Amino acid sequence: MHMDLIIRNGTVIDGTKAPRYEADVAVQDGRIVAIGDLSGHTARQTIDAGGRIVAPGFIDSHTHDDTAVLSNPGMDFKVSQGVTTVVAGNCGISAAPLRRDMDLPMPLALVETTPEARFTTFAAYLAAMRASPSSVNVAAMVGHSTLRAVVMPDLDRPANAQEIAQMREMVEEAMQAGAIGLSTGTFYPPAAAATTEEIIEVGRPLTARKALYVTHMRDEGARVMESLEETFRIGRELDVPVVVSHHKAQGQPNFGRSKETLPLIRETMKHQCVSLDCYPYTAGSTMIRTDRGMLDGRVLIASSEPHPGMAGRDLDDIAKEWGVAKDEAARRLQPGSAIYFMMDESDVQRILAFDETMIGSDGIPVGEKPHPRLWGTFPRVLGHYSRDVGLFPLETAVWKMTGLTARNFGLAGRGTLKVGQAADIVVFDAATVRDAASYTHPTLPAEGIHAVIVNGALTWSDGVHQGARNGQVLTRSVPN
Ligand SMILES: [Zn+2]
Numbered sequence: 001m002h003m004d005l006i007i008r009n010g011t012v013i014d015g016t017k018a019p020r021y022e023a024d025v026a027v028q029d030g031r032i033v034a035i036g037d038l039s040g041h042t043a044r045q046t047i048d049a050g051g052r053i054v055a056p057g058f059i060d061s062h063t064h065d066d067t068a069v070l071s072n073p074g075m076d077f078k079v080s081q082g083v084t085t086v087v088a089g090n091c092g093i094s095a096a097p098l099r100r101d102m103d104l105p106m107p108l109a110l111v112e113t114t115p116e117a118r119f120t121t122f123a124a125y126l127a128a129m130r131a132s133p134s135s136v137n138v139a140a141m142v143g144h145s146t147l148r149a150v151v152m153p154d155l156d157r158p159a160n161a162q163e164i165a166q167m168r169e170m171v172e173e174a175m176q177a178g179a180i181g182l183s184t185g186t187f188y189p190p191a192a193a194a195t196t197e198e199i200i201e202v203g204r205p206l207t208a209r210k211a212l213y214v215t216h217m218r219d220e221g222a223r224v225m226e227s228l229e230e231t232f233r234i235g236r237e238l239d240v241p242v243v244v245s246h247h248k249a250q251g252q253p254n255f256g257r258s259k260e261t262l263p264l265i266r267e268t269m270k271h272q273c274v275s276l277d278c279y280p281y282t283a284g285s286t287m288i289r290t291d292r293g294m295l296d297g298r299v300l301i302a303s304s305e306p307h308p309g310m311a312g313r314d315l316d317d318i319a320k321e322w323g324v325a326k327d328e329a330a331r332r333l334q335p336g337s338a339i340y341f342m343m344d345e346s347d348v349q350r351i352l353a354f355d356e357t358m359i360g361s362d363g364i365p366v367g368e369k370p371h372p373r374l375w376g377t378f379p380r381v382l383g384h385y386s387r388d389v390g391l392f393p394l395e396t397a398v399w400k401m402t403g404l405t406a407r408n409f410g411l412a413g414r415g416t417l418k419v420g421q422a423a424d425i426v427v428f429d430a431a432t433v434r435d436a437a438s439y440t441h442p443t444l445p446a447e448g449i450h451a452v453i454v455n456g457a458l459t460w461s462d463g464v465h466q467g468a469r470n471g472q473v474l475t476r477s478v479p480n
Pocket of ligand 1 (some may be wrong): 090091185216245246
């Protein structure tokens with residue numbers, strides 16, 4: 001038989017945690033059609049994967065690529081890592097629905113958009129991605145903070161009954177259009193005043209569809225246990241699966257507390273559907289904040305609207321240069337984004353190694369000096385944490401970024417390398433794969449990623465984007 005593409009002589013890691021095995025993989029019409037000894041078959045295109053791993057394309061469970069897929073459709077920072085699918089709309093922030101006549105408060109403005117390009121419905125947003133595909137698949141959520149900003153004149157209070165009803169209608173519209181869930185970010189000012197009850201009432205349309213409730217929790221530091229309980233309660237009241245985003249124990253006084261949070265998560269998993277993701281770094285990144293605790297450790301400025309030249313510099317040095325206190329310097333740099341060194345390596349490793357933890361980058365595709373997770377997350381887990389540190393076998397590392405994620409997000413036909421699945425495939429070198437992106441040089445592509453195929457199209461090959469824009473909008477399917 002004559003195929004579109006055959007990947008020959010590779011070692012398959014199939015995304016289920018099963019042990020690797022040698023096989024050829026054939027692709028036809030965007031799907032995997034045969035796996036095994038295919039020496040009798042020919043193909044229009046052949047990739048030699050001798051000595052390399054052939055795995056399902058990686059799914060980035062936590063991104064802020066909502067508008068990047070439209071404004072930067074090549075998505076080099078993701079496909080260069082082997083990522084073939086991104087989950088967008090996290091932390092309460094989404095690209096839709098928005099009004100054209102509104103100002104976007106931080107951090108909503110991190111999902112860069114111009115008023116003319118704003119989508120007033122979720123359906124319009126998904127239609128735009130379908131009309132103008134990027135190089136990766138997108139599964140999108142609607143953000144609660146975004147809804148608040150659209151509906152409420154004043155964000156410093158809980159929503160009233162009428163505002164809740166309006167937000168609920170918008171969630172319903174998003175669900176009908178194909179959103180896979182609702183995200184919240186009560187950690188951030190636009191939603192900090194929202195009550196648990198507000199979120200439950202806004203989230204009602206999730207229940208009928210068993211859509212996801214995904215959250216950047218209210219507090220990942222001193223009150224992390226209470227925040228987990230709040231998250232679980234929302235999941236129970238709505239009877240939907242919850243995802244705890246970028247799980248961490250934030251701030252020095254809380255170092256080591258993953259020893260408390262992970263057992264609570266595991267115990268809760270016995271009674272309700274809970275999952276979590278994590279990025280493989282001890283620094284986080286978000287909008288420039290001045291509240292207590294955020295500025296205690298080292299802070300690197302990633303972007304600043306009033307002072308773009310300060311990107312990449314230490315807040316301490318900027319404050320000294322200006323002759324002001326650190327919090328005053330931070331205020332002057334707003335709005336912008338920063339990198340905060342606020343986690344302990346042992347917590348990061350414990351959370352990554354927890355068997356139910358998915359890998360998500362939380363990359364913010366803004367500015368010239370982003371957190372290196374934007375370009376380095378997946379190869380860092382494969383190279384540094386799996387191979388060099390030995391935190392888990394390569395089969396487990398791959399599962400945490402493919403099969404586990406597809407299962408938790410309900411992305412049918414993705415995440416495993418099996419006949420009949422969509423041909424999202426990455427070919428990489430287990431011995432050399434590594435993240436090159438660092439805090440000083442954060443936009444360097446990964447090493448050791450040989451080929452990336454999205455819905456059957458060769459999209460990245462040996463360090464060069466091949467021009468394919470074959471990504472699809474993915475919706476959630478729930479097993480009956
Ligand atoms: Zn977040």
